[in-house]
Amino acid sequence: MRLGILLGQRRNGRGRPLHWTDVAAYAYLALGVVLMFGPVLWLVLSSFKTQSALLEFPPSFLPFAQVEVTVPGQPQKLPLFRTTLPDGTVRELAQVRRVGLIAQMVDPADPSKQFRVAIDKREPVRRVALATENYTEPLQRFAFLRFLFNSVFVTVVATLITLLINSMAAYALAIYTFPGKQAATLAVIGTLMIPMTIILVPVYLVVTEFGLANSLWAVILPGAATPTGVFLLRQYMLTLPKDLIEAARMDKASEWQIYWRIVMPLTLPALAVLAIFSIMWRWNEFLWPLAVLTKTEVYTLQIALNAFQGELQTQWHYLLAMTVVTLAPVALVFVFLQRFITTGIGSTGMK
Amino acid sequence: MRWLQRLIGARRMAYVFLLPNFVFFGLFVFLPIGINVVFSVTGGTALFPSERPYVGSDQFAYLFDCGSFLDPSTCREDHFWRGVANTAKFVAFQVTAMVLFSLVTALVLNMKIRGRGFFRAVYFFPVLLSPVVVALIWKWILQRDGLLNAAITTLGGQKILFFVDPGWAMFWAVFVSVWAHMGFYTLILLAGLQAIPADLYEAAEMDATPRWRVLTRITLPLLWPNMIVVIVLALIKGAQTFDEVFVLTGGGPGTATLMVVQYIYETGFASQVQNFGLAAAASVVLGAVLFVLTLLQFAAARRKEI
Numbered sequence: 001m002r003l004g005i006l007l008g009q010r011r012n013g014r015g016r017p018l019h020w021t022d023v024a025a026y027a028y029l030a031l032g033v034v035l036m037f038g039p040v041l042w043l044v045l046s047s048f049k050t051q052s053a054l055l056e057f058p059p060s061f062l063p064f065a066q067v068e069v070t071v072p073g074q075p076q077k078l079p080l081f082r083t084t085l086p087d088g089t090v091r092e093l094a095q096v097r098r099v100g101l102i103a104q105m106v107d108p109a110d111p112s113k114q115f116r117v118a119i120d121k122r123e124p125v126r127r128v129a130l131a132t133e134n135y136t137e138p139l140q141r142f143a144f145l146r147f148l149f150n151s152v153f154v155t156v157v158a159t160l161i162t163l164l165i166n167s168m169a170a171y172a173l174a175i176y177t178f179p180g181k182q183a184a185t186l187a188v189i190g191t192l193m194i195p196m197t198i199i200l201v202p203v204y205l206v207v208t209e210f211g212l213a214n215s216l217w218a219v220i221l222p223g224a225a226t227p228t229g230v231f232l233l234r235q236y237m238l239t240l241p242k243d244l245i246e247a248a249r250m251d252k253a254s255e256w257q258i259y260w261r262i263v264m265p266l267t268l269p270a271l272a273v274l275a276i277f278s279i280m281w282r283w284n285e286f287l288w289p290l291a292v293l294t295k296t297e298v299y300t301l302q303i304a305l306n307a308f309q310g311e312l313q314t315q316w317h318y319l320l321a322m323t324v325v326t327l328a329p330v331a332l333v334f335v336f337l338q339r340f341i342t343t344g345i346g347s348t349g350m351k
Numbered sequence: 352m353r354w355l356q357r358l359i360g361a362r363r364m365a366y367v368f369l370l371p372n373f374v375f376f377g378l379f380v381f382l383p384i385g386i387n388v389v390f391s392v393t394g395g396t397a398l399f400p401s402e403r404p405y406v407g408s409d410q411f412a413y414l415f416d417c418g419s420f421l422d423p424s425t426c427r428e429d430h431f432w433r434g435v436a437n438t439a440k441f442v443a444f445q446v447t448a449m450v451l452f453s454l455v456t457a458l459v460l461n462m463k464i465r466g467r468g469f470f471r472a473v474y475f476f477p478v479l480l481s482p483v484v485v486a487l488i489w490k491w492i493l494q495r496d497g498l499l500n501a502a503i504t505t506l507g508g509q510k511i512l513f514f515v516d517p518g519w520a521m522f523w524a525v526f527v528s529v530w531a532h533m534g535f536y537t538l539i540l541l542a543g544l545q546a547i548p549a550d551l552y553e554a555a556e557m558d559a560t561p562r563w564r565v566l567t568r569i570t571l572p573l574l575w576p577n578m579i580v581v582i583v584l585a586l587i588k589g590a591q592t593f594d595e596v597f598v599l600t601g602g603g604p605g606t607a608t609l610m611v612v613q614y615i616y617e618t619g620f621a622s623q624v625q626n627f628g629l630a631a632a633a634s635v636v637l638g639a640v641l642f643v644l645t646l647l648q649f650a651a652a653r654r655k656e657i
Contacts, residue, residue, distance in 0.1 A: 021562060025459045029470050032456065036473050036530070040480075042498055043488045058501035169372035176365035184369060191380045193645040197591050197612045198634040201619045201627050202386035203379055205398055225375035255364040256352035284481030286594040287612070291620045302483045306598055309487060320491065327484045334479050338472045 040327070047320035048130040054316050065129035069094050069108045081105065081122040085115065092125055093117070134321035144322065146297060147304040150216060151283060154300055158220040159278040162229055163271055169225075170233035171259050175245060192227040196288055207292060218292045219285070219300065226281075229274045236270035237263060276337060283330060301326045387638075390631030398627060410632035431633055433606045434614040437521070441596070441610065442589035444525045449585045450578065453533045457540035458570070471541070475534035485531045486598035490514075493523060514600055517607035524596045524608050531595060532588070536581045543577030544570070579651040587644045590637070611637055 046054065048063040068077040071094050078094035083105060085091060093105035093115060103122060105115040138144040172178075173185060196203070203222050204213075212218040240263065248258045264271070286302050293303055305326055308319055356364055386400055391410055393403035418425030423432035460471055477485065492498045493513045500510045513519040547570065555565045593612035596602070602609035611633065619630030 019562070022462070025462050025464060028455070028459050029464070029473075032470065033473050036477060036534075039488045039492055039530075040476075043491060046491065055496070057496040058505060059496070059498060165371040165375065168368040172365040172368035176362060176368075178362060178365040181365075184373070187373070187376065187381075191376055193642065194380060194384065194638070195591055195641065197593065197615065198638040198641065199380070199383040199387050200615060200634065201390060201630050202383035204620070205386055205400075205627075206378060206383060208398065221375070222379040225372045225379070230372065249361075254353045254356050255361055255368075256356070259368065280479060284479075284483075286482050286598075287616065291616065302481055305483050305487065309490070309598065316491065319487065323484055323487045327480055330479045330481070331476075334472075334476060338475075339468070 040331075043320060043327075044324055047134055047317075047324045048132070049134075049317065050129075050131040051315075051317045053131070054320075062128050063130055064126040065131065066124045066126050071106060071108050071111050073111050074106075078106070078108075080108070080125040082125050083115070083117050083122040085117070085121075093122070095122070131317065134317045135325070138318050138322055141318075142304075142308075143297065144304075147299050147301045148325070150298060151301040154216055154219050154285075154289075155279055155282040157216075158224060158282045159275055161220065161224045162226055162278045163275060165225055166229035166274065167233050167264060167267065167271065168259070169230045170237055171263055173230070174234045174237035174240075175263070188227045188230050191225075192231075196223070200287070200291055203288075204291060213292060214295045214298055216298055219289045222288065223281070223285070226278070229278070232274055233267060233270050236267055240266055273340070276333065276340070279333070280330065387631050387634060390627050391635045394628050396624070396626075403628070406628070410628045411636075413629065414632055414636065428629070430606060430609065430617075431611070431614050434609050434611040437607070437609055438590060438592065438611045440521065441525060441528075441592060441608075442586060444521075445528050445589050445592075446582060446585045448525060448529045449533055449536055450582060452529060453536035453540055453581065454574075454578070456533065456537045457544055458566075460537070460541055461544040471538075474537050477531045478534040480531065482531070482594035483598050485527060486595050489523065489527045489530075490599055515604055517604055520600045520604055520608050524600060527599060528589075528592065528595055532585075536585060539581055539584075540574065540577055543574050547573045576651070580648070583644060583648040583651050587641060587648065590640060590644065 045061065045063060046059075050063075050065050053060070053064055067080040069080050070077050074094075074096065078096060080092055080094055081103075083091055083093045091107065094108045096104045096106050096114075098104070098119065101119050103117050103119050105117050105122070107113045107115075169188075173181065173188075207213055207218045207222065212221070244262060244266075245258055248262055253261070284302065285300070286306070289300050289303050290306070293299055296304075296307075299307065301322075305319075305322055308322065355367065359367075389400045390403070392405060392407055393400065394406040394409060395403045397403050414428050414431055416427040417432065420426075420432070423429045423436055426432045456474055460467055460474075464470065480488075494500075495510060495512060499513075504510060511519065513523055551569050551573075552565065555569060560568075591612055592610050593616065596608050596610055597613055600608040602613050615630045615633050615637070618626050618633065
């Protein structure tokens, strides 16, 4: 109620009464925040939990780890427990070993004192701790850096190729009139309708014939020419002043120079939008790499992640950490370019 | 480049600029479409088209060899038809939920709300995540000892094995898909809402028109073209669904969430005996459906411009 009044005052400076739909709207949005961000937050928090903490049920919100202490005279660190002694006092004791239902405990401050405690009389002392080994161990145990490199390589090279050849085609379609222009435009529209999923098998054949199967180029090349990219850039180039190009021609600039030195710099905003999209498409691509990459050393992150989720069902701690690494770049791009991305999609309607 | 221009003339440079893009289109789109048709009318196990015997419409006849099309178990290729049935079911629920939720969200985000940019970002964020990441996030939450089951048991309920129960598996497939993509459709609808002239609303406010009347008489009718775009786009994307559901459920339990695209992928690639012909035939069928949907999309887009 208080919240409603507060929001009402803020919103209606002129004192318009708060409508129930306003309250409902904020409630809906609050629920939305929990539902849309919550799962991602839960994933990130979980990825910092130790393997044993992940098995806990019900799970704790924050990643906790049991505190371990070094006790003089003991070879290893010992886990610390909050123990209720028979006389009712509560002390923090380190566990030396456990035999059946009885734990042998020792006071870390005074190692000469030994206690025998029933295991249900003790509770682990825990504090928030990030299990960063979830992140560092996969680096050594799996070719994790390899997959990361593959993904970055595919994304960067594919995006560069896409930007170059799409902008060249867009330039041709925007600036020139030539026989076959209609047909070329139609061909681009035509390819808009054909998703990779329905030509999976023959593209595989083409790629194999070129001897590219199981190479990163097999992932990079087939999707490099995107109809959406050509369109986006063409629409933008159409808005450039024609006089500029005429003037350049007067000055004896070659057609390539006009494209590269004049049109490309002016098209930067549209190129940036396409670059973001291309990076997103490539980083997230799944079905095609899954079909064409069968050797582990050429796996991209997405494929590796999928393969691991089959093999590592019981090792969620690695799987969650790798998932976080996979989503991190996208999340970062989003944080910095959010406004740009949403308006870009809103105005072009592409994904 | 200058020598080339001297050789062919400035105007023909257009072809030079077009060439690289069209080489790629040619090799990886046009040529494959041709090969796909060849694959679908040839048999055998060879990958190279000239080594494959011509079988005419046999592949299609095999696909469509069904006692009753409504019951996949009476079909020779029962997995294909299960995929069709599942995809149809998935699309029906997904598109309905998608339109509903993105409409409500767009309407709410179009109100004079504080922090609108932030909320818009919240709903849009999942759109950027990869299907694998999306599926793994939810798999983690929905697993036996996961967050949702923890909530259910805290409230006194019994743990539910979401991916063992076919009904639940389909429900979560739809839910996760809506979760991941609704931000995109919300954005399209939001653009439509913001294009509605403000004076219409001002006039309504002058007349003290109740809000629901404004909604049903002004907002929804004027938003309709965008709604059609959203519906058709969601239909097209829904029919192509593969990755999220595949990673989330693996098509299971049994074949309860097996989609058509997964059938194509498994028939052509993942199975021991790769049946390219059958996979190609199935993709021709899917392609035909998508083609019809795309025509709808163009019709809808054209109507929007008028």
